[in-house]
Amino acid sequence: MNIATSVPTDITPKGTDYDTVSRVIEMLTEDYRDQPSLEVVAQRLKQSPTQLQKVFTRWAGLSPKAFLQAVTLDHAKRLLRQEDMPLLETSIEVGLSGPSRLHDLFVTHEAMSPGEWKARGEGLTIRYGYHPSPFGTALVMITDRGLAGLAFNDAGGEQASFEDMAQRWPNARYIEDSAATSQYAARIFDPSRWRQNEPLRIFLIGSDFQIRVWQALLKIPLGCATTYSNIAGNIGQPTASRAVGAAVGRNPISFVVPCHRALGKSGDLTGYHWGLTRKRAILGWEAGQAADGTI
Numbered sequence: 001m002n003i004a005t006s007v008p009t010d011i012t013p014k015g016t017d018y019d020t021v022s023r024v025i026e027m028l029t030e031d032y033r034d035q036p037s038l039e040v041v042a043q044r045l046k047q048s049p050t051q052l053q054k055v056f057t058r059w060a061g062l063s064p065k066a067f068l069q070a071v072t073l074d075h076a077k078r079l080l081r082q083e084d085m086p087l088l089e090t091s092i093e094v095g096l097s098g099p100s101r102l103h104d105l106f107v108t109h110e111a112m113s114p115g116e117w118k119a120r121g122e123g124l125t126i127r128y129g130y131h132p133s134p135f136g137t138a139l140v141m142i143t144d145r146g147l148a149g150l151a152f153n154d155a156g157g158e159q160a161s162f163e164d165m166a167q168r169w170p171n172a173r174y175i176e177d178s179a180a181t182s183q184y185a186a187r188i189f190d191p192s193r194w195r196q197n198e199p200l201r202i203f204l205i206g207s208d209f210q211i212r213v214w215q216a217l218l219k220i221p222l223g224c225a226t227t228y229s230n231i232a233g234n235i236g237q238p239t240a241s242r243a244v245g246a247a248v249g250r251n252p253i254s255f256v257v258p259c260h261r262a263l264g265k266s267g268d269l270t271g272y273h274w275g276l277t278r279k280r281a282i283l284g285w286e287a288g289q290a291a292d293g294t295i
Contacts, residue, residue: 121169129178146201
């Protein structure tokens, strides 16, 4: 594996919104049964309720209370169990109006051929760079055919996230090129630039089964979620829920290919390669974007 990297120690300024928001999300997740008030959360973080409300609302587009309503585990379980719904329509449940757009309206994709997959990246040049995002530092990886990888990490985890991604395609040639990847990062995290007439090109690098699963993920509406078993049925293999779960976990293009919208059969958020706190953060952020009409 040809790797030339000079990973920065930390490109995310200390005290960013996401630092505060991630701590709030962890607290709300641990204590969701108690429905902690804004004042209680602010006191634990040693911040004023007014300032905390402003920071969280600026980041997510909705209040901590509304966020809690949108993504608590009990809420997900109730929808799936009592109403037998395959989709977790969080935006509707927190009072948001209007249909959310589909990710596949702004994403266009092509897949690597079986022969290319067997070569494990041989002949590919992958450029990469680190960029601030609403969910911590983002590692963006591109080829001349489009976005190939998107990972997240906290401060100090840049090298680990790079190695995790690079081992998927060990025979590729890697070049650090933040100037090239910045154009993708700017579009990915700016919903105002999600336009059908200017689709984001992505390049799916995986086995045939994995690519079918990832294509199914692209069809999940923003603000909603589905189960692994439902995805298995959609790709014509209803008994392959576990294999689907494994493929979801290997999705190399986080956020854009929305693996965060996949739930366990009981409605549990289950695992997420980049951490459950980040998964909850992404779901809440999407609900906020839908709330203000951005998407």
